[in-house]
Amino acid sequence: MKILIVTSMYPSPEKKYSGIFVKNQYEQLQTLMKEGEEIELFYMKRTFTSFFGSIKKYVAAFFRFTPYFFKKFDVIHLHSFYPLIIVTWLYKIFYPKTKLVVTFHGTDVNQQVNSRNAKLMQFLSKKINFTIPVGKEVAKNVSEKLKLPIGKTLPVGVNSNIFYPEKDTDKIYDYLFVGSFIKRKGVDFLMKSIRDISPDIRFCIAGSGDDFQSSIEKLIKEGYSIELKGEQTHEELCTLYNQSKFFVLPSRSEGFATVIIESMYCGTPVITSDIPQFIEQVNDQENGFTFPLDQPEKLTELLSNLINISTSEYQNMALCAQNSFKNISLNMVCDELMKIYRA
Numbered sequence: 001m002k003i004l005i006v007t008s009m010y011p012s013p014e015k016k017y018s019g020i021f022v023k024n025q026y027e028q029l030q031t032l033m034k035e036g037e038e039i040e041l042f043y044m045k046r047t048f049t050s051f052f053g054s055i056k057k058y059v060a061a062f063f064r065f066t067p068y069f070f071k072k073f074d075v076i077h078l079h080s081f082y083p084l085i086i087v088t089w090l091y092k093i094f095y096p097k098t099k100l101v102v103t104f105h106g107t108d109v110n111q112q113v114n115s116r117n118a119k120l121m122q123f124l125s126k127k128i129n130f131t132i133p134v135g136k137e138v139a140k141n142v143s144e145k146l147k148l149p150i151g152k153t154l155p156v157g158v159n160s161n162i163f164y165p166e167k168d169t170d171k172i173y174d175y176l177f178v179g180s181f182i183k184r185k186g187v188d189f190l191m192k193s194i195r196d197i198s199p200d201i202r203f204c205i206a207g208s209g210d211d212f213q214s215s216i217e218k219l220i221k222e223g224y225s226i227e228l229k230g231e232q233t234h235e236e237l238c239t240l241y242n243q244s245k246f247f248v249l250p251s252r253s254e255g256f257a258t259v260i261i262e263s264m265y266c267g268t269p270v271i272t273s274d275i276p277q278f279i280e281q282v283n284d285q286e287n288g289f290t291f292p293l294d295q296p297e298k299l300t301e302l303l304s305n306l307i308n309i310s311t312s313e314y315q316n317m318a319l320c321a322q323n324s325f326k327n328i329s330l331n332m333v334c335d336e337l338m339k340i341y342r343a
Contacts, residue, residue: 003029003039003341004068006088007079008061009105010043019043020234021156021258022079028157028334042068044084058083069094075341077101081108085124092127101340103132103156104142106255106277113145122146130340135256137276152340155256157333158325162234163265165322166242173204173227174307175271176244178237178259179251181209181216186250186273186296191215193300199224201307204240206232241266245314246306250291250299251275264288267322269314271302287321 005026009019026041033039044061065087072095078088081104088100102125113121122145130151133139139150179185191212194203205216206229220226232240241247247263247270254277260270261281270288272278282288289306291298309317 001037001074001341002072003037003075003077004071004073005029005039005041005077005079006065006084007042008044008082008084009080010045019079024159024330025156025334025337028330029337032334032338040073062087073098075099075101077103077337077341079103080105081125082112082121085121089124089127099129099341100127101130101132101151102128103134103154104138105134105156106138107253108255109133109138109141109145110253110255113141118145132340135277135280137280138255152336154333154336155261155325155328156258157328157330158258158261158265159234159330160265163238163241163262165267166239169239169242171243171245172202173240173244174202175246175248175303176204176206176240176263176268177248178206178232178240179249180207181212183211184252186252187212187215189250189273189296189299190248191219192296193303194219194224194226196300197304198307201225201303203227204229204244206230206237206240237262238266241268244268246271246288248272248299248303249278250296251278252293254278257281261325261328264321264324267318269317269321271299271306273299281324283320283324285317287317287324 007019007022009022011018011020011023029039042065069091076088076091076098078084081102092098092100125146125148128148131142131148132152132154133142133150134155136153139153142148143150177190181187203226205226208231216226216228220228241263247268249257249260250273256277263270264287270282272282272290273293274290275293278290282290284290289302291302
């Protein structure tokens with residue numbers, strides 16, 4: 001059996017952790033190959049570009065895929081439906097017996113499939129043999145927007161050898177944010193909450209993005225207790241999760257946020273908005289807290305009040321977080337993928 005992983009999300013010098021979970025899956029899947037099984041990888045090179053630069057990037061990726069039309073694969077696993085569904089759709093014309101498996105990550109169907117292009121996307125999706133949405137809300141959109149049956153809901157998996165509770169690590173931060181500094185991630189909500197609470201509450205903000213970089217730096221100059229870090233390795237992230245009492249992600253929209261699961265694997269409860277994707281992951285007041293997206297002032301209340309959470313309540317919540325997603329480790333997810341490939 002020959003397998004090809006195709007993805008528009010993969011780490012690059014400019015976006016070091018974009019699609020890192022695809023890289024992790026690919027490396028783990030390589031260890032599961034039996035005699036006579038092979039696996040290859042094709043990924044679209046990621047760069048920061050303008051609109052026309054993005055078109056050029058997509059066209060370049062399509063040309064780079066051309067040699068694969070002369071290779072026969074038993075399985076193609078596409079990560080992120082759009083835009084590379086186009087090349088895999090073409091491949092299926094030449095090799096109709098190839099099983100096309102697609103993992104839907106969220107924005108590739110939630111945002112990129114709309115009323116203007118739905119008919120085209122539904123047409124392209126007819127070549128898909130097995131769908132893997134990463135969460136229930138994504139599955140709902142795959143079913144409603146693309147009219148596809150759901151093969152199996154399966155998150156990307158977290159490497160439990162990297163993300164785990166570290167012993168004897170002090171909680172030097174009250175709250176941690178990890179992600180791109182963009183409006184979709186709710187960074188503006190977080191900035192406003194920081195301004196409205198005590199400047200002594202300790203924050204760590206890790207990531208990058210021009211949208212709010214200067215705003216964060218301004219808060220630091222004004223005396224707020226914020227440590228600003230750039231993009232982190234997985235090992236560095238594990239330490240940050242362990243050094244923080246809570247992980248905060250007030251997003252307006254997400255797929256199935258892997259950072260939430262990483263945080264919980266480290267025993268760090270989370271605070272999120274109440275969008276459907278997060279409701280799948282966060283049991284309010286058990287492994288974390290949610291606030292109404294249309295009432296961002298509630299985030300401020302949470303950040304102010306949770307400073308005084310009792311030791312026993314926090315320890316119970318941390319343990320609940322740690323035990324929340326044991327069934328979606330990277331190893332277990334890749335075992336499930338091999339079953340799908342071999343079926």
